Amino acid sequence: MTVLNAIAVAGGYTYRADTARVYVTRPNQTGEIEYPADQLLRVSPGDIIRIPERFF
Numbered sequence: 001m002t003v004l005n006a007i008a009v010a011g012g013y014t015y016r017a018d019t020a021r022v023y024v025t026r027p028n029q030t031g032e033i034e035y036p037a038d039q040l041l042r043v044s045p046g047d048i049i050r051i052p053e054r055f056f
Contacts, residue, residue, distance in 0.1 A: 003041040006049055018054040025050070 003022055013019055023032040027046040035041050
């Protein structure tokens with residue numbers, strides 16, 4: 001599953017979401033890593049995806 005598929009399954013972006021980037025926390029890593037939100041980023045079971053808020 002890609003990150004964009006996971007976002008779609010979760011209900012999509014809100015109107016305040018920053019659609020250009022995502023933060024992913026993997027179970028075997030500490031901290032979150034910033035990635036571009038595209039179809040190339042694969043997510044695995046246990047990954048936590050956070051979409052930041054845009055300001056304008």
